[in-house]
Amino acid sequence: MNVTTQTDVKALTLTTTAELSASIERAWQLVSDPRKLERWWGPPEWPATFVRFGFEPExxxxxxxxxxxxxxxxxxxxxxxxxxxxxxxxxxxFADDQGEPSGDLGVTTANIIFEPIAAGTRVTIVSGFESAEQLEEMAKMGMEDGMRLALGQMQQILDES
Structure with missing residues (x-):
């Protein structure tokens, strides 16, 4: 599976794209089902566990x-x-142990877009940052590689379900 990343310092964004061989409805389950989401949200050596998941606006x-x-x-x-x-x-x-915002490194916004393509579905995540300093700090923490590795796990999850 091909996963690409592109950082745009002027626009304060990191864009990560993956193409999946699955329908858009099946690919959507990767964000709407917390058990599937936690299998890819984070690089393989830092797996995620969702403690709370209120999947509704706000x-x-x-x-x-x-x-x-x-x-x-x-x-x-x-x-x-x-x-x-x-x-x-x-x-x-980032949050404290109870899931309350800690304020560390501010807030990012992620726009996760699913679009049908001939081979299945393209998933694009556009991560937006508050400042160049925040983008730089997140880059130092390995966010670009982390996103590439995280999205690289998506196809295997779809193949298993």
């Missing part, structure tokens, strides 16, 4: 990613807009 999610040494990094989502099965817009940030 709903909230709380998750953590656990590293190979047992360290946990918590995050939160706010579902800004859900247009099944085409588009999901979320706000995302």
């Amino acid at each position: 709903g909230r999610a709380h998750y953590y990613m656990q590293g190979p040494d047992g360290e946990r990094m918590h995050g939160w989502w706010r579902f800004v807009s859900i247009t099944a099965p085409r588009e999901l817009i979320i706000e995302d940030g």
Whole structure:
């Protein structure tokens, strides 16, 4: 599976794209089903677990990613807009252990777009940042490689279901 990333410092975005051999409805399950979502949201060595998942406009999610040494990094989502099965817009940030925003590194916005293509579905995630400094800090943390690795897990999940 081909996964590409592109950083646009002027636009303050990181765009990650993957092409999946599955219908748009099946691909949508990768964001609407928390058990499927947690299998790809995060690189393979930092799998996610969704503790709360209020999948509705203005709903909230709380998750953590656990590293190979047992360290946990918590995050939160706010579902800004859900247009099944085409588009999901979320706000995302770091959280404390209870899933409350910590304020660390600010808030990012992710626009997750599903479009039918001849081979199945193209998934594009446009991550938007508040500032060049935030984008730079997230890049230093390995966000681009992390997104590429995360989306690289999607096809296997679809092949198994």
